[in-house]
Amino acid sequence: MSSSEATLTDRAAVHDQGAKPSGQPSKRILVGYGFWVFLLSDIIMFSAIFAAYAVLSGATAGGPSGAQLFHLNVAAIETACLLLSSFTCGLAAIAAGVRSQQWTQLGLLVTGLLGAAFVALEVREFAAMIAHGAGPQRSAFLSAFFALVGCHGIHVSAGLLWLGTMMAQLYAKGFRADIMRRLLCFNLFWHALDIIWVGVLTVVYLLGAGQ
Amino acid sequence: MSEASQHAQLSDAAPGDEEEYDVAANVRSYVVGLALATLLTVASFWVLHTKLIWAPGIGVALAVLAVAQMGVHLVFFLHITTGPDNTNNVLALAFGILIVSLVVIGSLWIMANLNHHHMPMNEMMNQLVPLLPGQQRRS
Numbered sequence: 508m509s510s511s512e513a514t515l516t517d518r519a520a521v522h523d524q525g526a527k528p529s530g531q532p533s534k535r536i537l538v539g540y541g542f543w544v545f546l547l548s549d550i551i552m553f554s555a556i557f558a559a560y561a562v563l564s565g566a567t568a569g570g571p572s573g574a575q576l577f578h579l580n581v582a583a584i585e586t587a588c589l590l591l592s593s594f595t596c597g598l599a600a601i602a603a604g605v606r607s608q609q610w611t612q613l614g615l616l617v618t619g620l621l622g623a624a625f626v627a628l629e630v631r632e633f634a635a636m637i638a639h640g641a642g643p644q645r646s647a648f649l650s651a652f653f654a655l656v657g658c659h660g661i662h663v664s665a666g667l668l669w670l671g672t673m674m675a676q677l678y679a680k681g682f683r684a685d686i687m688r689r690l691l692c693f694n695l696f697w698h699a700l701d702i703i704w705v706g707v708l709t710v711v712y713l714l715g716a717g718q
Numbered sequence: 719m720s721e722a723s724q725h726a727q728l729s730d731a732a733p734g735d736e737e738e739y740d741v742a743a744n745v746r747s748y749v750v751g752l753a754l755a756t757l758l759t760v761a762s763f764w765v766l767h768t769k770l771i772w773a774p775g776i777g778v779a780l781a782v783l784a785v786a787q788m789g790v791h792l793v794f795f796l797h798i799t800t801g802p803d804n805t806n807n808v809l810a811l812a813f814g815i816l817i818v819s820l821v822v823i824g825s826l827w828i829m830a831n832l833n834h835h836h837m838p839m840n841e842m843m844n845q846l847v848p849l850l851p852g853q854q855r856r857s
Contacts (some may be wrong), residue, residue, distance in 0.1 A: 562829040594748055708784075
């Protein structure tokens with residue numbers, strides 16, 4: 508960013524935010540920052556589950572290992588769904604920035620459909636594993652797998668509920684300041700989930716299949 | 719302190735906020751981010767199947783690619799920058815990374831260490847049983 512004075516003041520005017528005369532930041536900045544801190548704490552929670560998975564990934568108790576269970580094709584499609592949904596979510600945020608109801612709703616809808624496709628693929632994968640006797644009770648490795656991937660899946664599902672709520676609120680209430688703040692937080696949440704998925708894909712699927 | 723930097727100190731940016739509402743520039747930033755992320759993901763899958771990389775190095779290569787992709791997401795999607803309006807966001811992120819690495823590296827380290835010193839269960843019982851009162855020594 509070219510942090511010239513002109514850009515900063517323009518920006519404050521466009522956003523109706525920036526510094527107030529007292530130096531107190533606007534509510535949008537405070538809310539965004541607070542949610543950012545929450546997301547970081549959520550990522551720290553995930554890091555504990557990642558650590559548990561990494562420690563237990565070899566403890567198959569004579570059961571199936573990752574290399575036998577994981578289908579990299581499915582993981583690749585899941586990755587594509589989540590990455591594209593992160594992209595369309597960003598486009599929806601841009602559309603909301605210029606107050607275009609149509610494009611925002613379209614962007615959010617595509618985001619939701621891609622997210623739902625991701626969850627559907629993951630549920631199918633889990634169901635197939637459990638049907639083959641590789642459920643979470645089979646071994647410590649599988650317990651850790653279902654805890655880690657399931658926790659991410661639950662986050663995505665909760666995100667989908669939030670997304671539906673945001674679409675309804677945006678439709679009913681328009682681009683009010685509070686709705687825009689919620690949209691900002693949703694965006695942060697969705698992008699953070701994609702970052703966590705990068706870790707899941709690498710640690711669980713790619714490293715697991717490579718063993 | 720120059721007037722511009724004073725101004726910069728007063729004004730913060732929320733994480734995820736675009737820098738200005740120039741639609742074309744913002745869309746371009748997301749397209750670049752998507753392209754880079756796709757490239758890195760494809761590279762991760764490629765690394766797994768290629769014979770070009772020494773096999774024990776594949777894990778390291780995958781980790782590097784994953785960290786790079788997380789960086790791409792942070793910069794192009796979450797708009798965490800090194801700009802003066804982003805100092806708080808970056809500091810919070812740095813603290814988060816510190817805790818995450820402590821948790822992950824610390825857990826792996828101590829568990830590997832315990833595994834290394836771990837005594838198999840039957841061996842431990844053989845050594846403990848003669849010490850218990852009322853037990854005959856199994857020869």
